[in-house]
Amino acid sequence: MELTKDEYSALKGEQGEILQMAYRILVATGEATDAEKLVPIEWAHLSGVNYNTIGDAGEEFLSSISKNARVKIKTTLNPMGFDIDNVSNYGLDENFISKQLSIRNSYETMGVTPSFSCIPYEIFDIPKNGTQVAFAESNAAIHANSYDNLKTNKESAFSALASAITGKSPFSSLRKEDTPNITIRMKVKNPDELVYGMLGFFAGKVGATSVNISGLGGMDNRESKAMCGGMGTSGTCAKFLFGEGDSDCEKIDFDEKEMQNVHDELNTAETGDLITLGSPQLGLEEISDLTSKLKGRSFKKRCMIFCPRTVKEQARKIGYTNELERAGCEILSDCCTCLSPLINKDNVDAVTTNSIKGAFYLKNSNGVGVNLKPLLQIIEDETR
Amino acid sequence: MKKTLVSGKVCGIVLKSNNPINFLGTVDKKTGIITDKNHDLFDKSIKDTILVFPSGVGSSVGAYTIYSIKSNNTAPLAMICQKADLTVATGCALSNIPLITISDEEFSSIENGMNISLDTDSPNPIQYQ
Numbered sequence: 212m213e214l215t216k217d218e219y220s221a222l223k224g225e226q227g228e229i230l231q232m233a234y235r236i237l238v239a240t241g242e243a244t245d246a247e248k249l250v251p252i253e254w255a256h257l258s259g260v261n262y263n264t265i266g267d268a269g270e271e272f273l274s275s276i277s278k279n280a281r282v283k284i285k286t287t288l289n290p291m292g293f294d295i296d297n298v299s300n301y302g303l304d305e306n307f308i309s310k311q312l313s314i315r316n317s318y319e320t321m322g323v324t325p326s327f328s329c330i331p332y333e334i335f336d337i338p339k340n341g342t343q344v345a346f347a348e349s350n351a352a353i354h355a356n357s358y359d360n361l362k363t364n365k366e367s368a369f370s371a372l373a374s375a376i377t378g379k380s381p382f383s384s385l386r387k388e389d390t391p392n393i394t395i396r397m398k399v400k401n402p403d404e405l406v407y408g409m410l411g412f413f414a415g416k417v418g419a420t421s422v423n424i425s426g427l428g429g430m431d432n433r434e435s436k437a438m439c440g441g442m443g444t445s446g447t448c449a450k451f452l453f454g455e456g457d458s459d460c461e462k463i464d465f466d467e468k469e470m471q472n473v474h475d476e477l478n479t480a481e482t483g484d485l486i487t488l489g490s491p492q493l494g495l496e497e498i499s500d501l502t503s504k505l506k507g508r509s510f511k512k513r514c515m516i517f518c519p520r521t522v523k524e525q526a527r528k529i530g531y532t533n534e535l536e537r538a539g540c541e542i543l544s545d546c547c548t549c550l551s552p553l554i555n556k557d558n559v560d561a562v563t564t565n566s567i568k569g570a571f572y573l574k575n576s577n578g579v580g581v582n583l584k585p586l587l588q589i590i591e592d593e594t595r
Numbered sequence: 596m597k598k599t600l601v602s603g604k605v606c607g608i609v610l611k612s613n614n615p616i617n618f619l620g621t622v623d624k625k626t627g628i629i630t631d632k633n634h635d636l637f638d639k640s641i642k643d644t645i646l647v648f649p650s651g652v653g654s655s656v657g658a659y660t661i662y663s664i665k666s667n668n669t670a671p672l673a674m675i676c677q678k679a680d681l682t683v684a685t686g687c688a689l690s691n692i693p694l695i696t697i698s699d700e701e702f703s704s705i706e707n708g709m710n711i712s713l714d715t716d717s718p719n720p721i722q723y724q
Binding site for chain 2: 243259264272289347366369371444549578
């Protein structure tokens, strides 16, 4: 990758340790993506916020760099481990809470907007078509490239941080016009959001950088988010293109058999002790839809709902929060199902969810069983 | 394609996987043990190995996992991949874990348990002992 004189001087350490670290990360990113140069970006979205995922090493690293590092462009933030408004209900230890608050403090010191959301595309204004951004959250990167006309790599936590500090990112193929060499043909009839999640998970396994998807009907917000979340979990792919693609593309079917394989991999329990909704976090539209689908019914077991703080505030004003709390839901902002420290195998055997992304991490990281069901089925089976 | 992403020089025993690795959530930070039952390295420790695998996949926070295992002394000595991905590339860059990519052909010729030395500055970076 070609660097300008100024960039090279930063890489050599002539502009301080922070910029040297940032450019070392950008150079590795550029080599990994075969980029020939760095380009300016306008918005970075960082992952690496939840103490449950970054641990002591991450907390110390952020605390140390926050003394000198400052972000240069608009920078937003992924969810953390809990909602400070109700953390006392979940029995988290003091150490977790203080380390998490230290992480929050480090990011704020660096000038990052504490949005604590994995759906930046839903709660912030989308810049004009073709704008270069750097989104580390995998579902958000895929959503930005596929639905929002933005351009981003499937950034890592460190490449997005380096981009926030420098305002630059490698000019990789995803930032140009990318042409996939695989087309996935959706063959499953009457798909719901769970099926789209499994389709995304399947696509992430077979694709490399981007894939064409054909045979999709109209999709609502919940379904597109499920597909992006599924794809981000299983692979390195960062973009869907909708359509058949070129005639020389390899064609791969996603039919009942392929869907069953994904289901068998992730569904490990017949039933759950608790329900989680929101991985990715729910937006206002989904909260509103859930409220109307409940039609006054109440959950028979615990149901945790994850959403951004701004969405929770809007939902409270409109009255959705009251209705959901009446139905027995616990509404949590600033955090997410994915890698939640609030769900623990010591007191939970299995979780019912409609999220493929949530299922993967609940199973592998939280170590609990997973019972997959689409939202409509959850409401039918688990409420009265 | 042969490429150096993070340079360095180490010797060690190969731990090879034919499955991609999602570092976030499937690698125990304290022990370096793979916890995903569906993975071919399930229950094996990647600590102090030369970890050979197709590529990293999944969440972007996996880069922090690589930094954490390095800080906890449970990281591999080096990583060798078929394909570079940003999580592994940047995690290794920040943690100074040597990382190269190699051709599919060379990838298939490396076997589990081989004793190899890796020198990223050499024209033939992998020497078989």
